[in-house]
Amino acid sequence: xxxxxxxxxxxxxxxxxxxxxxxxxxxxxxxxxxxxxxxxxxxxxxxxxxxxxxxxxxxxxxxxxxxxxxxxxxxxxxxxxxxxxxxxxxxxxxxxxxxxxxxxxxxxxxxxxxxxxxxxxxxxxxxxxxxxxxxxxxxxxxxxxxxxxxxxxxxxxxxx
Amino acid sequence: xxxxxxxxxxxxxxxxxxxxxxxxxxxxxxxxxxxxxxxxxxxxxxxxxxxxxxxxxxxxxxxxxxxxxxxxxxxxxxxxxxxxxxxxxxxxxxxxxxxxxxxxxxxxxxxxxxxxxxxxxxxx
Numbered sequence: 001x002x003x004x005x006x007x008x009x010x011x012x013x014x015x016x017x018x019x020x021x022x023x024x025x026x027x028x029x030x031x032x033x034x035x036x037x038x039x040x041x042x043x044x045x046x047x048x049x050x051x052x053x054x055x056x057x058x059x060x061x062x063x064x065x066x067x068x069x070x071x072x073x074x075x076x077x078x079x080x081x082x083x084x085x086x087x088x089x090x091x092x093x094x095x096x097x098x099x100x101x102x103x104x105x106x107x108x109x110x111x112x113x114x115x116x117x118x119x120x121x122x123x124x125x126x127x128x129x130x131x132x133x134x135x136x137x138x139x140x141x142x143x144x145x146x147x148x149x150x151x152x153x154x155x156x157x158x159x160x
Numbered sequence: 161x162x163x164x165x166x167x168x169x170x171x172x173x174x175x176x177x178x179x180x181x182x183x184x185x186x187x188x189x190x191x192x193x194x195x196x197x198x199x200x201x202x203x204x205x206x207x208x209x210x211x212x213x214x215x216x217x218x219x220x221x222x223x224x225x226x227x228x229x230x231x232x233x234x235x236x237x238x239x240x241x242x243x244x245x246x247x248x249x250x251x252x253x254x255x256x257x258x259x260x261x262x263x264x265x266x267x268x269x270x271x272x273x274x275x276x277x278x279x280x281x282x283x284x
Contacts, residue, residue: 003187003188003200003202003252004186004188004252004255005188006163006186006188006189006255006256007188007189007192008188009255009256010256012256013256013257013262016258025164025189025192025193026164026167026168026192026193027192027193027194028171028193028194029194030194031171031174031194031195031196031235031236032171032174032175032196032235033174033196033232033234033235034174034175034177034178034179034196035179036179036229036230040226040229040230048166048169050162050165050166086263086264086267086270087161087162087205087262087263087267087271088204088205088206089204089205089206089251089255089262091204091251091254091260092204092206092245092251092254093203093204093205093206093207093212094206094212095206095207096212096213097207097212097213099209099210099215099218100206100207100208100209100210100211100212100213100214100218101206101207101208101209102209103209103210103218103222105215106209106215106218106219106222107222109219110219110222110223110226115223115226116226126165126166126169127165128161128162128164128165129161129165129274130161130274130275132164132168135164135165135168135169136168136172139165139169140168140169140171140172140173141172143169143172143173144172144173144176144178147173147178148178152178153178153179154178154179154180154181154229155170155173155178155179155180155181156180156181156183156222156225157166157169157170157173157180157181157182157183158166158182158183158184158208158209159162159163159165159166159167159182159183159184159185159186159190159208160162160205160206160208
């Protein structure tokens with residue numbers, strides 16, 4: 001069976017809720033492309049996630065009022081993390097295993113084996129926004145800044 | 161929206177000299193946006209890096225992404241992870257249906273408020 005057509009599905013779904021104007025999904029004809037500057041075994045790899053994970057035991061966990069990019073230490077055991085994400089297929093699966101959407105343990109294992117040089121010291125959390133302009137002009141710019149600050153050579157981005 | 165958000169961020173990083181790879185489960189949204197490298201898992205939204213509590217599969221999927229980082233020679237390259245969620249594919253038919261509202265009532269209300277406030281802010 002072929003993959004789910006989410007753009008069609010959501011258009012029909014929100015129309016059924018009374019929203020007639022279909023959402024205009026981002027689309028570009030040109031796609032940027034940058035090659036790795038050095039072997040992956042020498043690269044520092046950053047991770048970006050939309051999973052809205054927070055530290056289970058930190059009372060100062062970020063709240064989502066401002067919906068700003070935030071970062072957490074990449075060496076934190078995943079058992080200390082939990083996702084607050086609401087938009088996933090809650091009928092078919094769970095977000096109980098952090099490594100299934102934020103593969104920090106797997107990347108640490110691969111770094112130990114030398115497959116990647118190292119994991120960047122922080123991973124970055126970005127909120128999903130209706131406003132494409134906010135994502136590009138505010139959030140993406142901030143993530144780029146943080147990746148550069150951490151000396152990342154490549155970035156893995158995971159969509160929940 | 162997550163997949164579009166990640167698509168927009170990955171494009172920005174890549175355009176500024178940082179190689180990227182995206183992991184996701186909504187192939188149409190990511191490919192419509194256009195990203196340099198994409199590992200697609202044909203799974204329900206939530207676990208693009210492998211099934212929960214299956215570390216061997218998770219490791220294999222992450223490695224597919226790392227291979228892609230090294231080997232892709234052109235933008236817009238998608239690799240399909242060779243795993244099936246379940247022989248029963250009925251979950252695909254049920255996504256975004258009245259029988260299975262994607263968000264619960266409170267989350268839907270929050271989402272619609274954000275959507276309306278964006279539309280208000282975008283009006284000339």
